[in-house]
Amino acid sequence: MNQLIFISLSTLTIVSALFMVFSRKPMYSVLSLIFCFFTVAGHYILLNAQFLAITHVIVYAGAIMVLFLFVVMLLNLNTVADQIKTMGFRVAAMIGAGMLFLVLLASLKSTTLGTFSFPEDNGMGMVEHVGMRLFTDYLLPFEISSILFLSAMIGAVLLAKKEKR
Amino acid sequence: MEHTTQLVPLNWYLLLSTFLFCLGVMGVLIRRNAIIILMCIELMLNSVNMLLVAFSSYSGNSDGQVFVFFIMVVAAAEVAVGLALLVSIYRNLGSTDIDLLNKLKW
16 A cells, blocks of 8 residues: 555656756746645655655745745746757767766666664654644754845845945 | 564565656656756655655654655755746757757767
């Protein structure tokens, strides 16, 4: 049952990611990436990481992809044609990415992962447990990330502001 | 557990996230629109996140999930700044084609 869910979810993830990379229109790319993120959230639920699944949907599908959608609509990019590079460059990129995939596969082949087995659901991914870890062991990074957000906010406003001529 | 054989092996997650990462690399290489390139970077970040969650869940240690949380924080900040840069580039050039940005090319 789990394997069946995994295979169907992975198929959806891979198909939507392929469509995102190869689609000519930016709007279709954004929409298929949103779909891809939802299937990744499904993978998180399958892995008993419920808190991360909800956070993933809220942060990625809810905030980041809405930003992308707004920018694509605002800049009116759907009229631009031919946004893929020339044929030679495309072949070179495919060979490069394929070589990377082969190298990573070869390194996976020599690893031994037999010691890991899937644990029973012990509530490890629930908000109770992850929140406890976040507010005890990882309190300093958690607080520092708020400063990161503040600086990102200021930077975004400064960069996107219209310059005075 | 008697139904251990029914569960998903960890290798499958490794394969899936490796494939997604390479797809993201290929997208960064072949696309010319800067927005799509940012989206491909998001895809790569997501594949790494999925691998971290898989390892954390399989080894019974929740450190990986906390790390994924922080990666999401950094990704959100990165997208905010990156899209602001893109809007500013579009305002100056009238396009988001990265082949037009070749002033630093030797």
